[in-house]
Amino acid sequence: MDKRRFSSQAVEVLTIFIFILNWQGARAAELAGTVIDSLTKLPISGAQVSAELSGQTLGRGFSGSDGRFSVSISPPTNALSSVTAIISVPDYDEVSVPIQFQNGAALQNPTIPMALHWIGACKAGFDHSVVVGYFLPPAATGAQTDLTERVARSMSFALAIKLQQIYLAPDLQPSFEPCPAAKPRTPQLGASVAKALFADAFVGGDVAHLDSASFKVSTYVSDAYGRLGPFVVAVNRSVDLDSPSGATMADETHVAVLAAVAAGLINKQDCATAMKVLNVAEQMTTPAPDYLVRMKDYCVAQLPNRRLLSGGPP
Amino acid sequence: MRALSRIVSVPVMTAALSLALGMSTYAGMDVSLEREFQKILDAVNSVAQMPPDAETLGLSTELENLKIRLEQLQQSGSEDPALVDELKRRIADLQNQILIKQKMIVQFGDAAAGQRRFFPNARNRVAVFTYDDPHKTQLGDAVSFILSKKMLFSTQLRSFAIVNYQEGTGPSGPREAAYFDKVDRITADQDYMLQLWGQLTRIENGGAVIDSFIQVPFTPSRFSGEADLTLPKAMGGGVLTARLEANRIRVQTLKLNDGDITLIRDVAGQVAALRGTPDQDAQITGRLQEDGLNRGYSIVGSEGSWVQLAFEGGGGGWTSVDEFCVAACRRLLDVADYANEIADIASGTGSASRFPESVTAEARDLGLKMVAMKFLDENPSAALEVLQSSSVNERDKSVLGSTDLSNLTALAKVSSSIRQKQGDGGYDSVRLDQSEITRITEDLARTSVADPRSIYTLENLKVLFGYTGDKERQSIAADIISSLK
Numbered sequence: 001m002d003k004r005r006f007s008s009q010a011v012e013v014l015t016i017f018i019f020i021l022n023w024q025g026a027r028a029a030e031l032a033g034t035v036i037d038s039l040t041k042l043p044i045s046g047a048q049v050s051a052e053l054s055g056q057t058l059g060r061g062f063s064g065s066d067g068r069f070s071v072s073i074s075p076p077t078n079a080l081s082s083v084t085a086i087i088s089v090p091d092y093d094e095v096s097v098p099i100q101f102q103n104g105a106a107l108q109n110p111t112i113p114m115a116l117h118w119i120g121a122c123k124a125g126f127d128h129s130v131v132v133g134y135f136l137p138p139a140a141t142g143a144q145t146d147l148t149e150r151v152a153r154s155m156s157f158a159l160a161i162k163l164q165q166i167y168l169a170p171d172l173q174p175s176f177e178p179c180p181a182a183k184p185r186t187p188q189l190g191a192s193v194a195k196a197l198f199a200d201a202f203v204g205g206d207v208a209h210l211d212s213a214s215f216k217v218s219t220y221v222s223d224a225y226g227r228l229g230p231f232v233v234a235v236n237r238s239v240d241l242d243s244p245s246g247a248t249m250a251d252e253t254h255v256a257v258l259a260a261v262a263a264g265l266i267n268k269q270d271c272a273t274a275m276k277v278l279n280v281a282e283q284m285t286t287p288a289p290d291y292l293v294r295m296k297d298y299c300v301a302q303l304p305n306r307r308l309l310s311g312g313p314p
Numbered sequence: 315m316r317a318l319s320r321i322v323s324v325p326v327m328t329a330a331l332s333l334a335l336g337m338s339t340y341a342g343m344d345v346s347l348e349r350e351f352q353k354i355l356d357a358v359n360s361v362a363q364m365p366p367d368a369e370t371l372g373l374s375t376e377l378e379n380l381k382i383r384l385e386q387l388q389q390s391g392s393e394d395p396a397l398v399d400e401l402k403r404r405i406a407d408l409q410n411q412i413l414i415k416q417k418m419i420v421q422f423g424d425a426a427a428g429q430r431r432f433f434p435n436a437r438n439r440v441a442v443f444t445y446d447d448p449h450k451t452q453l454g455d456a457v458s459f460i461l462s463k464k465m466l467f468s469t470q471l472r473s474f475a476i477v478n479y480q481e482g483t484g485p486s487g488p489r490e491a492a493y494f495d496k497v498d499r500i501t502a503d504q505d506y507m508l509q510l511w512g513q514l515t516r517i518e519n520g521g522a523v524i525d526s527f528i529q530v531p532f533t534p535s536r537f538s539g540e541a542d543l544t545l546p547k548a549m550g551g552g553v554l555t556a557r558l559e560a561n562r563i564r565v566q567t568l569k570l571n572d573g574d575i576t577l578i579r580d581v582a583g584q585v586a587a588l589r590g591t592p593d594q595d596a597q598i599t600g601r602l603q604e605d606g607l608n609r610g611y612s613i614v615g616s617e618g619s620w621v622q623l624a625f626e627g628g629g630g631g632w633t634s635v636d637e638f639c640v641a642a643c644r645r646l647l648d649v650a651d652y653a654n655e656i657a658d659i660a661s662g663t664g665s666a667s668r669f670p671e672s673v674t675a676e677a678r679d680l681g682l683k684m685v686a687m688k689f690l691d692e693n694p695s696a697a698l699e700v701l702q703s704s705s706v707n708e709r710d711k712s713v714l715g716s717t718d719l720s721n722l723t724a725l726a727k728v729s730s731s732i733r734q735k736q737g738d739g740g741y742d743s744v745r746l747d748q749s750e751i752t753r754i755t756e757d758l759a760r761t762s763v764a765d766p767r768s769i770y771t772l773e774n775l776k777v778l779f780g781y782t783g784d785k786e787r788q789s790i791a792a793d794i795i796s797s798l799k
Binding site: 158165167276283304 | 375446448449494495513515516517525527562564606711712713714752756759760762763764765766767787790791793794795
C-alpha cells in the first residue's frame with residue numbers, strides 16, 4: 001500500500017469518525033433550564049417543557065421539585081440554530097423561550113419566570129395606577145364578591161378629589177383598577193405584584209369578623225418601588241359590607257396609597273410633584289408615618305431648593 | 315351621566331319683572347303701548363323693592379318721566395313710529411339697569427361649557443354646582459339647591475346672580491375630565507367670581523359626608539389676588555410679590571346620619587314650594603324646578619326670612635330657607651354664609667374676618683388672606699394682624715395655601731416694619747435690620763422646599779437674599795428660577 005493511498009483512506013475514516021462523533025453528540029444534546037414563579041421566584045415543579053424546531057417536536061420533559069428541567073433532543077445540524085422551549089404550567093401563562101445551539105450544544109441554560117394568568121389580566125393600562133386585588137373573606141361570609149370594586153371606587157373618589165385640589169395634572173392622577181383575580185399568596189408579594197402589573201401600588205386585603213354583626217377590613221398597600229417597605233397594613237373598622245356603596249377606607253390606607261403614588265413620581269425623578277402629593281398625605285395623619293417622613297427627606301435631598309435653607313443641604 | 319358637550323336648549327335668562335297688576339287703567343289702548351305701560355308698571359314695582367339709595371331714586375325718576383311721556387303719547391293719539399321706538403328703547407334700557415341691580419338666579423340642568431354668558435350684566439356672578447355624588451345618595455342637587463337659595467336670599471351684594479347647575483358634572487369615565495376639571499372649564503367659560511361645589515360620600519351605617527369646596531378665580535378685573543411691595547432704594551429697591559394662587563379649598567365637612575339625609579331632601583322640597591304668603595301654612599302656588607326646565611327668577615320682595623320670587627314668564631310666590639333648614643341642615647348653611655362673606659370681600663364691599671365656626675382652617679385662612687390683601691397697601695400692620703390670626707400654622711408648610719400665607723406674611727412684615735421705621739422720613743432711605751429679614755428668608759426658604767415650583771417665593775428670596783448680602787443663596791434662587799422658566 002503506497003503512502004498516498006493510505007493517506008486517502010485515513011482521511012475517509014477520520015471524516016466518518018468525526019461525523020459519527022457529531023451525530024452521537026447531537027443525540028446526546030440537552031435542552032435545560034429552570035422554571036420559577038415570576039412573583040415568588042420560587043421553583044415550579046411539574047412544568048411541561050416541549051422543545052420545538054420549525055414546528056417539529058424534538059423532545060419533551062418536566063421540571064423537577066427544584067424547577068430544573070432537562071430534555072434530550074436531536075439537535076439541529078446547523079452550526080448555529082435556535083430551538084424553542086415551550087413551557088406550560090396550569091394557572092400560568094405559557095412561555096416560549098428561544099435557546100441557541102451551536103454545533104449541537106446549547107448556549108444557554110435559562111431561568112424562566114412564569115406569570116400567573118391573572119397578572120396579564122390585571123396589568124394596568126395607565127402610567128400611574130393603583131390595582132386593588134382580592135380581599136380574602138372570612139370563612140362564614142363569602143358575600144363580599146364585589147368588595148374589590150367597592151374599595152377601588154371608594155378610594156378613587158376619596159383620593160381623586162384630594163389630588164385634584166392640588167392641581168395634579170390629569171396624566172399624573174392615578175387610576176384605581178379593581179382586579180379581584182389578583183391573589184398573591186402573601187402580602188409580602190405586594191411590591192412584586194405592583195411591579196409585575198406596571199402599577200404604582202397594589203392593594204390587597206382580608207376581611208375578618210369584628211363581632212357578630214360587623215367586620216374589619218385590613219388593607220395591605222405595597223408600592224412597586226419598595227418605598228413602603230414590603231407593605232403598609234391598615235385596619236378599617238366597621239366597614240359596612242351590606243351597603244352597596246359604602247366601603248370607606250381609613251385614612252391610614254389612603255395615606256399609604258398616596259405615598260405609593262408619590263413613589264411613582266419619585267421613580268420618574270419628579271420630586272417637586274411628589275412633594276405636593278406627600279403634603280396631602282401628611283395632612284391626613286398625625287404623626288406622619290416613618291415611610292412618609294423618609295420619602296419627604298429623600299425628595300428634599302433631591303431638590304435644589306434645599307440649598308436655600310440656612311446651613312445649606314442637610 | 316351626561317356628556318359635557320351635550321347641547322341643551324338655552325333658557326331665557328331675563329329675570330321676570332312682572333307682577334300681577336290690573337290692566338283696567340289702560341284698557342282699550344294700542345296693544346304695543348299697552349305692553350310698554352305694563353313694562354313700566356312692572357319696573358316701578360321692582361324698583362320699589364330696592365334699597366332707597368341715589369341709584370334707586372334715579373331709576374324711579376326716569377321711570378316716572380317715561381310713564382308721563384307714554385301717557386302724553388297716548389293722549390295725543392300720535393302713532394309716530396320713531397317716537398314709539400325711542401320710548402321702547404329707553405324702557406328696555408331701564409329694564410336692563412333694574413335687572414343688574416337685582417339678585418337673580420337660574421337653575422341650569424346641564425353643566426355644558428360653551429353656553430352663552432349667563433347674566434352678563436350682573437357685577438357679581440356666582441356658580442353653585444350640584445355636588446358630586448358617586449355613591450348615589452341622591453343629595454347632590456338638594457344640597458346645591460339649598461345653598462344657592464341661601465346665598466341668594468341672604469347676600470348683602472347687589473347686582474348678584476347665581477347660576478345653579480344641577481347634574482351634569484359627574485365624571486364621564488376613567489381618565490375623562492373629572493368633576494373639578496369640569497367645574498374649572500365651566501368657570502373659565504363663564505368667568506364667575508366664585509364657585510361652590512362639593513362631594514357626597516356614603517359612609518357606614520347609612521350616613522353620608524358632605525364635603526363642600528369653594529374656588530375663587532382671582533382676576534385683575536375683580537379681585538386680583540396679587541400685591542407688590544417695592545423695597546426702599548436703601549434696601550436695594552427690589553420688588554416683593556404675594557399672590558393668592560387659584561385655589562380649591564374645602565369649606566366644610568358635614569357628617570350626616572340617615573335622618574339628616576331625609577331632612578335635607580325634605581328641606582329642598584319645602585324651599586322649592588312657592589307659597590301665596592310668607593307663611594309655612596300658606597297655600598302653595600307654584601314650585602321651583604317643578605318642570606325641570608331652566609328658569610330664571612328674581613327676588614322682588616322680602617319679609618323676615620321669607621323672600622318673594624317672580625319668574626321670568628310671570629307668576630311666583632314666597633319661600634324661605636331659614637324657616638325649613640334647621641338642625642343638621644342649619645350647619646350646612648354655614649357654607650353659604652361663608653361663601654357670601656368671600657363674595658363680599660372679593661367684590662370689594664366686605665372686610666370682615668369673621669367666618670362661621672364650622673368652616674375648615676383652610677377656608678378661614680383663604681378669607682383672612684383675602685382680607686389682609688385688601689389692607690396691605692393702606693395698613694400693613696392690620697394686614698399682618700389678620701394673617702397672624704390664621705389657625706394655619708405658619709411652620710406647617712404642607713397645608714394647602716401655606717405658600718400664599720408665607721409670602722403674604724413676608725410682605726406684610728416687611729411693609730409694616732418699613733412704615734414703623736419710616737416715621738416722617740423718606741421712604742427710600744429706610745433700611746431694616748438684616749436679622750429681621752434673615753428670619754423672613756428662613757421661613758420663605760422652608761416654603762420653597764415644600765413647594766419647590768413656586769416661582770414667586772423664589773423671586774422674593776432672591777430679592778431678600780440680595781439685601782442680606784447672601785450672594786450664594788441669591789444665586790441659587792436665581793438658578794432655580796431660570797431652570798423653572
